[in-house]
Amino acid sequence: MKEKNKWLLPLGMWLVFETIAVTLWLTKNNIFYLFNFSYIGTSISLGLLLFRFNYKHARRIVQLLVGLYMLIYLGLICRENMQIEGFWYYLFTGVFEAATIHYAVAKIFGPLIFGRGWCGYACWTAMVLDFLPYKVPLTPRKNLGFIRYITFALSLAFVAGLFLAHAGNIERIMFLAFIIGNVLYYASGIALAYAFKDNRAFCKYLCPVAVFLKPMSYFSVFRVVCDKEKCVSCGRCSKICPMNVDVTDNSRKRKNGTECILCLECVKECPRKAL
Numbered sequence: 001m002k003e004k005n006k007w008l009l010p011l012g013m014w015l016v017f018e019t020i021a022v023t024l025w026l027t028k029n030n031i032f033y034l035f036n037f038s039y040i041g042t043s044i045s046l047g048l049l050l051f052r053f054n055y056k057h058a059r060r061i062v063q064l065l066v067g068l069y070m071l072i073y074l075g076l077i078c079r080e081n082m083q084i085e086g087f088w089y090y091l092f093t094g095v096f097e098a099a100t101i102h103y104a105v106a107k108i109f110g111p112l113i114f115g116r117g118w119c120g121y122a123c124w125t126a127m128v129l130d131f132l133p134y135k136v137p138l139t140p141r142k143n144l145g146f147i148r149y150i151t152f153a154l155s156l157a158f159v160a161g162l163f164l165a166h167a168g169n170i171e172r173i174m175f176l177a178f179i180i181g182n183v184l185y186y187a188s189g190i191a192l193a194y195a196f197k198d199n200r201a202f203c204k205y206l207c208p209v210a211v212f213l214k215p216m217s218y219f220s221v222f223r224v225v226c227d228k229e230k231c232v233s234c235g236r237c238s239k240i241c242p243m244n245v246d247v248t249d250n251s252r253k254r255k256n257g258t259e260c261i262l263c264l265e266c267v268k269e270c271p272r273k274a275l
């Protein structure tokens, strides 16, 4: 790859985030959004740049930069419930702030551009799961994806129940829900990873956020495609994929296509540079 081309994707991604940052700063008249999305965009662009220069831990660095910022600074210090319950909460209160903006950008409209990049580079749950030993799944994928729709419905029912019951001090309840929810996510995520010998089992079967991410990422602008002229059908890309994507099929309907987290492990693995 030519030197100048190595800068194009990181620069493009940085510009996407800066556009979001400036737009939200000016429309919401709140400089926090400029800081927040500039920080996230710069972290992601830095990771892409490191990847372009073949630094093998590039993605992990982004995960830690963004994931820890969101979990510790936004979640624990600023007390924003950035989990799906927080999204429902702000949605019901009719406030387009914090978790609703986060969901709109990272998980609902953003995936139209960068697919499930959130899952590969920013999610604080996967940030921990990716340290576990089963980076490449050792067992076949199970037909358990329906469970995520149950957890999705439960999260909605929980917040709706609080509103219907006119629960007092709901802000405090949401903060506690953030802490308890994260503990549950980590505990079940780690247990599933060991049970199925697959670090990303939680993402594949339980995570309610994927209910938003999957349909939107179907239309993603950024996606991994295969150059059939170069491909020798060795199968190494599909074998290493943590999400069981049928990588060499370029159709948007490819098997597990909406599961791609853009981790680019397949790209690194391909001996023919066909991806």
Ligand code: SF4
Binding pocket: 118, 119, 120, 123, 124, 125, 126, 202, 203, 204, 207, 208, 209, 210
């Ligand atoms: S599927 Fe859920 S837990 Fe997994 S990376 Fe995406 S948002 Fe995080």
Ligand code: SF4
Binding pocket: 224, 240, 241, 242, 243, 244, 245, 247, 259, 260, 261, 262, 263, 264, 265, 266, 267
């Ligand atoms: S290995 Fe390739 S196809 Fe699989 S999730 Fe990562 S980027 Fe997507």
Ligand code: SF4
Binding pocket: 226, 230, 231, 232, 233, 234, 235, 236, 237, 238, 247, 248, 269, 270, 271, 272, 273, 274, 275
């Ligand atoms: S690793 Fe490369 S050459 Fe092998 S099947 Fe995948 S795209 Fe084709």
